[in-house]
Amino acid sequence: MNQILVVDDDRELRTTLVEVLEQEGLQAVMARSADDALERLQQETFDLILLDLVMPGTDxxxxxxxxxxxxxxxxIIVMTAYASVQNAVQSLQQGADDYIVKPFKIDGLMLTVRLNLQKARFCEETEAADLDKIFNGLANGLRRQTLQLLSRQGQMRFMDLVRALEIEDHxxxxxxxKTLREAGFIDQTSDKFYQLTTNGQRAATCLSYICKSLEASAQARPPIVP
Amino acid sequence: MNQILVVDDDRELRTTLVEVLEQEGLQAVMARSADDALERLQQETFDLILLDLVMPGTDxxxxxxxxxxxxxxxxIIVMTAYASVQNAVQSLQQGADDYIVKPFKIDGLMLTVRLNLQKARFCEETEAADLDKIFNGLANGLRRQTLQLLSRQGQMRFMDLVRALEIEDHxxxxxxxKTLREAGFIDQTSDKFYQLTTNGQRAATCLSYICKSLEASAQARPPIVP
DNA sequence: CTCCCCTGTGAAGTTTTCTTCACAAGGCCA
DNA sequence: TGGCCTTGTGAAGAAAACTTCACAGGGGAG
Incomplete structure (x- = not known):
């Protein structure tokens, strides 16, 4: 059962939303403010949050x-009546997953909700199983370089790889x-070219996402003088 | 020196953009189409790409x-004259980093460019040094759980942590x-509560980002039947 | 005070991961 | 044919990571 939290200061809207969601067979509860929501999050977890942008107190x-x-x-799905491109971009940069504009049709909302639940569910399923593999694959600097090289080049031959990595001992x-192959990250074409598998691409993507998550801290830094 | 690639099918605009960027002391080259840009990427790397959304050929x-x-x-900074909220959201979900609406003022553009270069630079600096540490920290399931627990709870006492992890041997x-502490991910308050450091929060964020990067593959799956 | 729980240390042992070395089959070129 | 480059395999050893065990100080409850 999917737990959904509806956060909106408009009593009527949040009540309606909860009703609609429950009619669709989803479990939903409400919070009247962001602070209220944050307090609830201390106690229980939710699969999805419908979050109004404009609210008294913490916005x-x-x-x-x-x-x-x-x-x-x-x-996190952001809902707002005061939509703008800038606003939407900022929301996603802050860490929201989706953005819908009020007023919305029920069908549109439900589509968005279902899509996001689906993604969340997929995430949960793959996580436990794959995460160990992925981290093991990425735990070694040489393997990370290899994945990135292959991600950029598409496919490479063995000795080209060795030379690109600047390792003497082939x-x-x-x-x-071999480790990467056994983890299912790479395979070889019939003519011995190494290339990433789907999982390998996924792992390579992980690398770049990690880098992204490090960026957040860049905000506080002084601007670059070129 | 920062390498910038301007991708726009409008010859005049891309020429102007390159001139402006070079006046500001940045190095810029241009591509007239997405395919042109992708080909260039085979040979060299760029710090930043200004990308028009509406172009003939690959959009x-x-x-x-x-x-x-x-x-x-x-x-990747997306530029478009046909801006909409939906469009902006989709761009960022596809992997763009920012989004600006045409026509734009030079000052606004430069601000966006500088901000993004700054983030990119930060990313590059931290990467090599910290990545090994982060992956070592995240390579172990127990440590991942610990980071997530602390990320959610804020701070925890030792035995609460042990019980939450369901480990018999404390x-x-x-x-x-200790490993996490030595890696600089956690520290202790004076009253022996464990909590995440800034780096620890960063690492915990990494975890959730990795999950996000796995989601992309969720698109192809059948919808959930509740 | 005594008992028990919390919080911890350090050493010994085990397992996993990584590196190095010895060796070899196949292809290509002179 | 001989020599050299590519692309491996497998074993042995070294290093790192992880687990387990023995032990111990402090604090609170009875």
Whole structure:
């Protein structure tokens, strides 16, 4: 059963939303403010949060990173009547997952909700199983470089890889290639070219996402003088 | 020196943009189409790409994930005259980093460009040094759980942590806590509560981002029947 | 005070991961 | 044919990571 939290200061709207969601067979509860929502998050977890941007007290935009911190895997869908491109971009940069404009049709909302629940569910399923593999694959610097090289180049031959990595002992590279192959990250074409598998691409994507998550801290830094 | 790629089918605009960027002391080159841009990416890397959405041939939206794959750490700024909230959201979900609406003022553009270069630079700096630490920290399931717990709870006492993790041998938890402490991910308050440091929060954020990067594959799945 | 829980340390042992070395089959070129 | 490059394999050893065990100080409850 999917737990949904509806956060809106408009009593009528949040009540309606909960009713609609429950009619669709989803479990929903409500919060009247961002602070209220954050307090609820202390006690229980939700699969998805419908978050109004404009609210008295802590506003929605400010709440996004706070929620994200508290519940890293909860989908956050921002709702607002005062939509703008800038606003939408900022919401997503803050960590929201989706953005819908009020007033919305029930069908549109439900489509968005279902899509996001689906993504959340997929995430949960793959997580436990794959995460260990992925981290093991990415735990080694040489393997990370290899994945990135292959991600950029598409496919490479063994010795080109060895030279690109600047490793003298080719058997060392061989060892890590074997590890990557056994983890299902790479395979070989019939003519011995190494390339990423779907999982390998996924792992490579992980790398770049990690980098992205490091960026957040860049905000506080002084601007670059070119 | 920062390398910037301007991708726009409007010859005049892209020429102007390059001139402006160069006046500001940045190095810029241009591409007249997404395919042109992708070809260039084969040979060289860029710190930032200014990408028009509406172009003949491969359109910008389609190009975003292709560019992202080729150059995971290049900042992608989408420019478009046909701006809409939906469009902006989709761009960012595809992997763009920012979104600006045409026509724009030079000052606004430069601000966006500088901000993104700054983030890119930060990313590059931290990457090599911290990535090994982060992956070592995240390589172990128990440590991942610990980081997530602390991220959610804020701070916890030792035995609460042990019980939450459902580990019988408390010294085992102790070992991993020590590892996390030495990696600079957690510290202790004066009254022995464990909590995440800034780096720890960063690492915890990484975890959720990794999950996000796994989601992309969820698109192809059948919808949920509740 | 005594008992028990919390919080921890350090050493010994085990397992996993990584590196290095010895060796070899196949292809290509002179 | 001989020599050299590519692309491996497998074993042995080294290093790192992880687990387990023995022990211990402090604090609170009875």
């Amino acid at each position: 929605g935009m400010t709440a996004i990173p706070l929620i994200r911190r508290q519940a890293p895997r909860t989908r 058997t060392k590279v061989n060892f890590h290639l | 910008g939206m389609t190009a975003i994930p292709l560019i992202r794959r080729q150059a995971p750490r290049t900042r 010294t085992k938890v102790n070992f991993h806590l």
